[in-house]
Structure formats: structure tokens, C-alpha cells
Amino acid sequence: MNRWTLWLGLAVSLPALAAPRDEVASVASSSDYVVAREASSVSIDTLRSLLQDGSASVRLTARAMLARSEHPELAAQIDAAQPRLSTRDGRPRFALEALSRPGAGPLVLERLLHGGDPLQVRLALLGNLPAHEAWGTWVAEAWPFLDEPELRATSLQLLARTSDGGPLLERGLGDTAPLVRAMAARMSLSVTGPWQPALLGAVTDDSAMVRASAVRSLGFLGGEGAADAVRARLSDASAEVRQEAVSAALRLDPDAGSWPELLDLRADPDPGVRSRVRVQLAPP
Amino acid sequence: MPSPAEKPMIPMRRGTMCLLLLAACAGPELSFEDAPERLILLPDADDDLGNGKADWRKSGGDGEDIASLVVPAESFRGIGRSETLILALPEGTRGIRVWHEGEEVLSGSETSWEVAWTRGEDLELGVQARDPGIEAALVLRHESASGEVVREISLRVSSAPLVLAHHLRPAEHVWVMDVEDGVSAYNNQHMVSVYAEVLGDDVTFVDQFQHQFDVWVQDELQIGSVVSEQGRIDYVLDSIRDGGLDPLPKSLLGPDVAVETWGTQGEQSTYDSFGNLEVSPPVTVDGVEYPYGRIYLGNRDRFGPHSGLISFLQEQRIQAPIELDTSWLCVGHVDEYMSFLPDPTAPKGYRVALADPVLGLELLDSMDPATALPRYARGNTDEGHGRPTVGSIVSDAGFRATNGEVVELHLDPLRAQLKAELGLTDEDFISVPLVFEEVPGCFIESGVVGVAAMTPGMVNLVVLERDGVTDVFLADPFVRDEDTPVNQDADPFIAAVRERMPQHLQLHFVDNWFVYHMGLGEVHCGTNELRTPQSGWWQDAAHLISETP
Numbered sequence: 001m002n003r004w005t006l007w008l009g010l011a012v013s014l015p016a017l018a019a020p021r022d023e024v025a026s027v028a029s030s031s032d033y034v035v036a037r038e039a040s041s042v043s044i045d046t047l048r049s050l051l052q053d054g055s056a057s058v059r060l061t062a063r064a065m066l067a068r069s070e071h072p073e074l075a076a077q078i079d080a081a082q083p084r085l086s087t088r089d090g091r092p093r094f095a096l097e098a099l100s101r102p103g104a105g106p107l108v109l110e111r112l113l114h115g116g117d118p119l120q121v122r123l124a125l126l127g128n129l130p131a132h133e134a135w136g137t138w139v140a141e142a143w144p145f146l147d148e149p150e151l152r153a154t155s156l157q158l159l160a161r162t163s164d165g166g167p168l169l170e171r172g173l174g175d176t177a178p179l180v181r182a183m184a185a186r187m188s189l190s191v192t193g194p195w196q197p198a199l200l201g202a203v204t205d206d207s208a209m210v211r212a213s214a215v216r217s218l219g220f221l222g223g224e225g226a227a228d229a230v231r232a233r234l235s236d237a238s239a240e241v242r243q244e245a246v247s248a249a250l251r252l253d254p255d256a257g258s259w260p261e262l263l264d265l266r267a268d269p270d271p272g273v274r275s276r277v278r279v280q281l282a283p284p
Numbered sequence: 285m286p287s288p289a290e291k292p293m294i295p296m297r298r299g300t301m302c303l304l305l306l307a308a309c310a311g312p313e314l315s316f317e318d319a320p321e322r323l324i325l326l327p328d329a330d331d332d333l334g335n336g337k338a339d340w341r342k343s344g345g346d347g348e349d350i351a352s353l354v355v356p357a358e359s360f361r362g363i364g365r366s367e368t369l370i371l372a373l374p375e376g377t378r379g380i381r382v383w384h385e386g387e388e389v390l391s392g393s394e395t396s397w398e399v400a401w402t403r404g405e406d407l408e409l410g411v412q413a414r415d416p417g418i419e420a421a422l423v424l425r426h427e428s429a430s431g432e433v434v435r436e437i438s439l440r441v442s443s444a445p446l447v448l449a450h451h452l453r454p455a456e457h458v459w460v461m462d463v464e465d466g467v468s469a470y471n472n473q474h475m476v477s478v479y480a481e482v483l484g485d486d487v488t489f490v491d492q493f494q495h496q497f498d499v500w501v502q503d504e505l506q507i508g509s510v511v512s513e514q515g516r517i518d519y520v521l522d523s524i525r526d527g528g529l530d531p532l533p534k535s536l537l538g539p540d541v542a543v544e545t546w547g548t549q550g551e552q553s554t555y556d557s558f559g560n561l562e563v564s565p566p567v568t569v570d571g572v573e574y575p576y577g578r579i580y581l582g583n584r585d586r587f588g589p590h591s592g593l594i595s596f597l598q599e600q601r602i603q604a605p606i607e608l609d610t611s612w613l614c615v616g617h618v619d620e621y622m623s624f625l626p627d628p629t630a631p632k633g634y635r636v637a638l639a640d641p642v643l644g645l646e647l648l649d650s651m652d653p654a655t656a657l658p659r660y661a662r663g664n665t666d667e668g669h670g671r672p673t674v675g676s677i678v679s680d681a682g683f684r685a686t687n688g689e690v691v692e693l694h695l696d697p698l699r700a701q702l703k704a705e706l707g708l709t710d711e712d713f714i715s716v717p718l719v720f721e722e723v724p725g726c727f728i729e730s731g732v733v734g735v736a737a738m739t740p741g742m743v744n745l746v747v748l749e750r751d752g753v754t755d756v757f758l759a760d761p762f763v764r765d766e767d768t769p770v771n772q773d774a775d776p777f778i779a780a781v782r783e784r785m786p787q788h789l790q791l792h793f794v795d796n797w798f799v800y801h802m803g804l805g806e807v808h809c810g811t812n813e814l815r816t817p818q819s820g821w822w823q824d825a826a827h828l829i830s831e832t833p
Binding site: 154216 | 467468469470496497498499500503527554557559614615616617662663664665666667669670671680681682683685689692693696697721722724725726727730731733734798799802803804805809
């Protein structure tokens with residue numbers, strides 16, 4: 001085979017190889033995902049091969065399209081499912097066995113990402129993902145597409161239900177949304193890993209919510225530098241942080257109850273801080 | 285549901301009484317020489333007329349709960365031709381009407397009436413109240429031609445207060461939610477079957493399909509009673525939460541059953557649910573006796589039950605409400621962490637079952653970490669907690685931290701508050717093992733996550749005393765290697781509860797996992813009760829209402 005024959009062969013075969021992958025990528029990024037998906041004619045074998053694709057969005061889409069091909073009835077059920085129920089505090093709840101059936105996971109995630117549901121319904125869908133063993137991997141893949149901070153924060157909360165949440169927690173600690181960073185700091189107590197250095201950094205985060213969570217977790221985790229970092233937050237501008245610093249300080253150092261800056265908080269302008277000092281210094 | 289005619293309310297026909305007891309029919313007398321200390325009315329908020337509306341709205345002066353009042357003929361002696369006799373309600377009086385010969389002569393808009401009296405004839409009046417707990421004055425005044433007061437007498441008019449029944453009162457009827465779709469694990473059929481077996485005909489099962497899958501029957505309505513010497517009206521508070529169960533309280537309106545909503549619909553929060561409105565048994569606080577107990581309800585800073593409801597409850601006065609912090613709970617209801625139970629061996633005759641995470645953790649720590657927990661193993665939030673073994677719970681430092689904070693920051697201060705405001709002592713409390721978890725997706729406010737029971741909340745229980753037998757229905761905690769409600773004796777949480785509970789109680793641990801526990805509620809949330817009210821508040825609680833507000 002001379003080089004011209006090789007080039008000719010590639011020119012003929014490349015579109016055939018590249019087109020289905022591009023098509024799935026195009027579905028994944030389509031503004032009307034459902035229409036694009038329905039128009040797609042990618043074969044099952046190709047979809048299977050795309051489960052190892054380098055792009056997370058292609059993998060997610062291929063997995064969902066594959067599940068749809070393999071379980072059409074289940075897909076229809078999940079598409080049509082409505083959260084008829086509500087939790088006692090009024091959040092929507094599916095309580096639908098189909099969502100935890102084998103094969104349902106990619107379809108639940110697909111609806112979460114592309115279903116156009118309100119946030120509370122998407123949170124209910126997210127809560128159903130951990131019925132499936134690989135949910136952590138899927139959520140890590142979907143992380144950039146979880147557009148609402150509440151979705152990412154709730155994903156982190158669910159890490160208490162898995163033993164390998166480290167990579168996701170790490171992403172959470174560096175997230176752009178304060179709610180997510182705060183939740184990551186909070187969940188560092190439940191996910192095994194060397195989180196203390198990151199928490200020491202988070203106590204000076206721009207967001208009070210993040211500082212409060214980091215201070216709280218440091219109070220339980222301890223370690224070198226924790227007491228000093230927490231002590232410094234007793235004079236934080238945020239009352240929420242000062243409250244957490246009171247509790248954390250007393251956990252880290254039994255003598256913290258005699259620190260002047262902690263005792264000064266008995267006269268803090270914020271009633272929540274005063275109350276926290278009173279409760280925490282009360283004899284058992 | 286029973287039809288209105290079958291509703292298990294005590295029939296008390298005031299009109300019939302009036303016919304049988306002619307003396308009573310005439311009503312008390314109001315003259316310048318003498319007046320009763322007080323005229324006590326039943327609020328005319330029920331539907332004796334059977335027209336689908338509260339009689340107050342439609343009665344036209346002929347409702348059975350309109351009290352007779354007679355101004356005897358001798359009161360008119362000495363009134364000159366140019367002088368007048370005035371009957372008046374003070375400005376601002378609301379919810380009281382006076383009728384004469386079928387005409388409304390005094391009301392909120394008409395506060396003064398020149399009496400149309402006839403020499404030698406008694407003047408017969410009807411006095412009607414709209415709501416429970418109204419305090420007003422009715423003034424009879426003889427005025428000279430120049431408008432000077434010649435004689436005057438004032439009669440205190442009270443409508444009987446609403447009394448909410450506490451858990452120690454005998455149960456007359458019970459409503460239990462019946463959830464079953466025939467195919468999935470999402471049902472409460474074990475709970476239903478236990479109730480049916482124990483209660484027989486004294487229970488009404490409420491169909492979820494007829495109520496848009498709203499299963500929170502405790503939260504939609506609260507049933508109390510209004511009692512006077514003339515009889516009893518059962519008074520249903522209809523929550524402004526207005527879920528699919530909203531038609532249920534409304535359907536109860538009928539003879540001797542009032543249904544009212546307090547608060548503004550559309551302004552509801554979780555705190556307006558009636559699992560967040562409970563009543564203690566009789567208490568004495570700083571020397572003040574509350575023979576009907578005190579209402580307790582949960583709030584969060586400036587958030588809480590609607591101010592309209594709180595004002596109404598405060599106006600009833602004999603169960604002076606206290607507010608407890610439920611801000612840390614995802615749902616935020618007081619029935620999530622405490623309940624009262626009868627105990628004849630206790631100094632006060634009752635105990636308080638209070639959630640105890642310390643005990644819960646001790647019990648979990650004492651178990652083999654490898655113990656499988658099938659009910660907790662399912663990972664999705666609709667079905668389980670993603671905790672396949674005891675070890676997967678107790679090894680989670682975040683979980684332990686959460687429970688430590690619940691105790692330190694919330695339950696210990698709450699216990700101190702209960703001692704101060706309900707006059708309780710340490711020996712009045714029973715510890716019930718319960719551990720909490722942060723609820724995924726439950727963001728109470730910026731960055732704050734609410735907690736709920738991880739082990740089914742056995743304090744969220746129902747006490748039913750009937751014919752001297754006291755049954756208690758509470759959640760099966762499933763802290764054992766079982767996926768069905770069997771082998772309960774092997775459950776350390778159940779054993780701990782059995783050991784601590786008063787021994788005369790018949791405990792029924794029911795499977796409420798999928799419908800209630802995973803929906804952030806328990807047995808109490810799926811049940812409602814009508815209880816026999818205490819009577820005689822005008823005697824034993826007079827000290828609480830002696831001052832006109």
C-alpha cells in the first residue's frame with residue numbers, strides 16, 4: 001500500500017468513524033437535548049465503544065442512550081415519572097421503584113441534566129442516584145454540568161453513602177460556589193482524606209459560610225495549627241463564624257473557656273453568639 | 285371516612301335541652317339589680333343547620349348555640365317616657381352578636397341598640413359568639429332624656445375557650461393513613477394492619493389516592509374541643525398548609541363540629557403543620573397550675589406558625605403556649621423529638637419521652653460493627669441511608685459530630701427550657717434512643733442543613749388510652765439484620781425502649797419505613813385522633829382567665 005492509498009483509505013473511513021462520536025457529542029451539547037437524541041441513529045455497538053471516550057459529556061450521553069436502547073420501557077417510565085409525593089417538609093419525592101432498577105441510573109442522571117425539571121425535582125432525582133453502585137463515578141463525570149450549586153452541594157452530602165468520595169470532595173473544596181465549598185468543608189469529616197491543610201486555608205475564605213464550615217470541621221478534626229486558626233476566628237466579622245469558633249475552640253482546647261477573646265463574646269452584639277457561649281460554657 | 289352523620293362526635297343538643305328544661309330555656313336574667321357573674325357561650329362555629337356553613341355565618345339568629353338572655357319586665361320600671369334603655373357592646377368588640385326577635389341588634393358594626401321594650405313584658409335576647417375564647421362585656425344602660433347615665437350594669441360575656449387534648453386523654457376515634465399501590469415497597473400496610481387489629485372499629489383509614497398522595501394526616505388538622513356546661517363542640521383547626529388532605533378537615537364540619545382556619549392561606553411554612561402543635565399534660569409552673577397543660581410549638585427565630593394562629597391560641601389563655609426551638613430540624617416539628625406518655629408510677633402521672641442521641645450512639649457502639657442493616661443499606665434517599673452495616677454508621681466522624689452538636693446545642697438547652705416552662709424535673713424524662721443525620725438537599729438557610737431522624741424516630745409516637753388499656757404505636761427502628769418487621773426482640777433499640785417505658789403500656793412497633801421514615805416523618809405523622817376533652821375549665825382553670833384581656 002503506497003502512501004496515497006493510505007491517505008485515500010483514511011479519507012473514506014474517517015468520516016465513518018468520526019461521525020457517530022461527533023453525533024453523540026452534538027447530542028450532549030445540544031440546546032434541545034431530547035430532540036437531538038431522538039434524531040440520532042448511532043448504533044448500540046458504537047455507543048458501547050463511546051463509554052470509554054475521553055470526553056465526560058460523550059460518555060454520559062452514550063451511557064444514557066445505551067440504557068435507553070436496552071431498557072426502552074424503563075426509559076419511558078423514568079421520563080414520565082412525576083414526584084407525586086412530598087417529604088414532610090414539602091420537598092418533592094418520587095418513591096418510585098423504577099428509579100432504582102438495574103439500568104435506571106444513567107436515565108435518572110440524563111433526566112437530571114436534560115429534563116428541564118425545577119431544582120427541587122432535580123434534587124429528588126439526584127437523591128435516587130445512590131441506588132446504583134457507580135453513582136459516584138457518574139456524578140464526578142457530570143460535575144461540570146451540575147449547574148446549580150445546590151446540586152453539587154447535595155452530591156457532596158451523599159458522599160457519606162460511599163467509601164470513595166475523596167476526588168469529588170476535592171473538587172468541592174475548590175468549587176466556585178460558596179455553598180459547595182462550605183459543604184465540602186463540612187463533609188470532610190465523613191470522607192477519608194488529608195483535608196486538614198485545605199481546611200486551614202478555608203478558614204480565611206471570602207465567604208463566611210465557608211469559613212464557618214471550615215472552623216466547625218477543624219474543631220472536630222484538630223491537628224497542627226487547628227487551635228490557632230480557630231482562635232483567630234473568634235474575632236471574625238461574621239457572627240456565624242464566631243459561633244462556630246466558640247464551639248470549635250472548646251473542643252480543641254479544654255482551656256479555651258478562659259481565653260479572653262472567647263470570654264469577651266459573652267457580650268457579643270449578636271444574640272446567637274452570646275447564646276452559643278452561654279450554652280457551651282454551661283456546666284454539663 | 286365516616287359520613288358526617290357517622291362522625292364520632294358527642295351529640296349534645298342545646299335546643300333539645302332547652303325544651304326539656306324549661307327553666308334553663310328561659311336563660312339567665314340581666315337586670316339593674318342583678319346579673320350573673322358571667323354568660324358563657326359555646327361558639328356558634330359548627331353547622332347545626334346542616335347548610336354546609338358555620339352557623340355564625342348563616343344562622344339568622346336561630347342556631348342552637350345562641351344563648352338566651354332575659355331582661356325581666358321589672359327592669360323597665362322607673363324608665364320615663366323620654367328616657368331610653370340602651371344595650372351596648374364596647375367599641376372594638378368582635379365576634380359577639382345579640383339577637384332580638386330574629387333581628388341582629390348588636391354586632392361588631394352595631395355596638396349600641398336602643399332597646400325596644402314593652403312595659404310588663406320580659407325582653408328575650410339571644411347572644412351568639414363566633415369563636416372560642418372571646419371575652420366581651422354587654423352593658424345595659426338607663427339613660428335620661430339628656431343622655432346622662434341613670435343606671436348601668438355590665439355583664440361579662442365569654443365564649444368557652446378551645447382546649448386541645450394532650451396525649452393522656454382517652455381516644456374516641458383515630459384516623460390513620462392507608463398507603464398501598466399494590467406493587468411497590470412504598471406502603472404502610474404493616475402499620476395499617478397493627479392499627480386495625482388493636483383498634484377494631486375505632487379507626488378510619490384515610491385513602492391516599494383520594495388525597496393526592498398527601499400522607500401527612502397529623503399535619504393537616506388538629507382536633508380540640510370547646511366545652512361549657514351546655515355541651516361540647518369539637519373544634520377542628522384546619523392548617524393553612526393545604527396539602528392534598530385539605531378536604532379532610534373541611535369534610536368534618538357538621539352538627540357540633542366546627543372547622544376553622546387560623547392564619548393566612550398562602551403564607552404557610554412547615555411550622556404551620558400540626559405535628560408542630562402539641563400539648564403537655566397538666567403542669568404547675570412557678571406555682572401556677574395549668575390543669576389543661578400547655579401548648580408547645582416549634583419555631584426558628586422570626587419564623588414559626590402563622591402569627592394569626594399563635595394569637596388565637598394565646599387568646600384561649602388556659603393552655604398558655606410556649607415556643608421551642610426546632611430550627612435545627614429539616615422538618616422543624618416538635619413531635620420529632622418529644623412526646624408525653626402516661627405513667628401511673630411517675631410523680632406527675634406521666635413522663636416525657638425525649639430523643640437521646642447519646643443513648644442511640646452507645647447502643648450502636650455496643651453492636652458488632654459487621655452487623656448488617658438491610659433497611660439502612662439502600663443508597664437512594666427515597667429508600668435508605670446508604671449504611672449497610674453498623675460500622676458504616678459509627679465510623680463516620682461527620683455523623684458523630686452532627687449528633688454531638690444536636691445534644692449540646694439543641695436537646696440539652698431544650699431539656700432545660702422544658703424544666704423551666706413546664707415545671708419538669710430530670711426524673712420526668714425517659715430517654716429514647718435516636719440518632720440524627722443531615723438530610724441531603726435540605727438547606728434550611730444559607731449553608732445550614734437540617735437534620736432528621738436516621739434511626740426511625742420512636743418518640744414520634746401515638747398514645748391511645750381506651751377502656752383502661754393504653755396502646756402506644758411507634759416506629760420499628762430496624763437496627764438489626766432484618767428487612768421485615770420480625771424478630772423485634774433482637775433489636776437493641778426496641779429493647780432499650782421496652783426497658784425504659786412505663787410497664788403498663790402496650791407497645792406496638794410498626795413498619796413505617798418507606799412511607800413515613802424516609803419521608804422524614806414517623807407514626808405520629810400518619811395518624812390523627814379525637815380525644816375526650818377535660819371538662820370544667822370555668823372552675824379549675826378560672827385563675828388563668830380571671831382577668832379580661
